[in-house]
Amino acid sequence: MVMSQKVVLLSPPAVQRVLTRIAHEIAEKNEDDADLVLVGIQRGGVFLARRLELMLASVMNRPIPVGALDVSMHRDDLDNHVAPEVHPTNIPIDITGKTVVLVDDVLFSGRTTRAAMDALNDFGRPRRIQLAVLIDRGHRELPIKADFVGKNVPTALMERIEVQLKEAGGTDVVYLEKA
């Protein structure tokens, strides 16, 4: 067995700082937007979206609707993997005409983001969609770019990014696992 090596990319306080910055960037970019909606991609993105909402609500002085989106029914690679666990999708308001900020933990190939945009279209026609991610690890397979990035991490394909969040039990920490 090959020994794998884990490197901490973001410590617990760093996760918090990065999210605070993303919240301010979202607020700055959408200052005049009365119709902002956060939608987290299951599972990690949902926890992050809820945290961003708390921060945004205090920065923008109003509550922001938060939804959860499971994209497994919209992925294009069911043939290649065992069927994934499907988590609930809950879009609390009509997103037609709104600015939707998709939130995910790791941006990699871009296929999850593409699936999420397809899935969102089944709920309405947003005026614009923005993308916020905690980690961008590169290796895009589609022309997709994040609007808000916590940390850019150049990675090798064989390396893994592991995001742990306290909502899932444990502490906030992001690791890079070298194969």
Add this chain to the structure above:
Amino acid sequence: MTTWQRKHLLDIESLSADEITMVLDTARAFKAVGERAIKKVPALRGKTVINLFVEPSTRTRISFELAAIRLSADVINFSAEASSLRKGETLKDTARNLEALNADIIIIRHSAAGAPHFISRFLRGSVVNAGDGAHEHPTQALLDTFTIRERKARVAGLNVTILGDILYSRVARSNIWALNKLGANVTLCGPATLVPRVFEQMGCRVMYDVEEAIANADIINLLRIQHERQRKTMFPGLSEYTSLFGLTKARLAHTRPDVLIMHPGPINRGVEIDSEIADCGRSVILEQVTNGLAVRMAVLFLISGGKAQEITA
């Protein structure tokens, strides 16, 4: 976390409790899809699903057909009356011909027990059992347990009474397997000719007094008398069945106030169930139909997954 590794859904008997729970959890997400304005997802885009119904059925076929359509698969319906099976073609040849059309999933209903298992041995695609003789009807049991879990928030520890024709019922057999695996207490009741004591070996209570059998039930699952499957007369007549075993208002008065009444359909009003009861607030018969669609979408989705491999973001 369990992952779904099966290519076919042939029976409940071989499933683990975790696998059953995974289908039910997945079905919950698909039920939500049916409640949206756009009720379709692209999960099975480009796949071909063939409904091979050698024994006639309308509701199960329509449910599978709609499930496949809502997953964006292409669906072909194939019924025995209009097929070469009538011209003497064997089931094996029929199934191979359908596979030659590049079918990805074959959903089969057949009057012979084991027919789905048989064709799964030589087909490359997936096989789903939509009812084989008096053996099993797995998706019915999954939708029944889904309905119970949704209404009662659990299955373990509940008292479920299955009332009616058990001997000829694949629904009963699949339900018994599923309910036992999930920890429910199953009681069977009906005429002694249709509910032999041998079912006690499946871990059920067998009773012949209907009042006693339903007194403490959380769920009463009524089964239709299967005229078409009874080779000889098992009871004197339908009116005698109604008076001895039918779910009447008088009998219902002596059950738990929160009892759920289920029936796989088609119901025979006035035979196994009073007409008013079928439409009352405790009846979840139509919810079962809605849930059946979600459960079948979940099954088609899960068996379409590829081999085990790490899922990448």
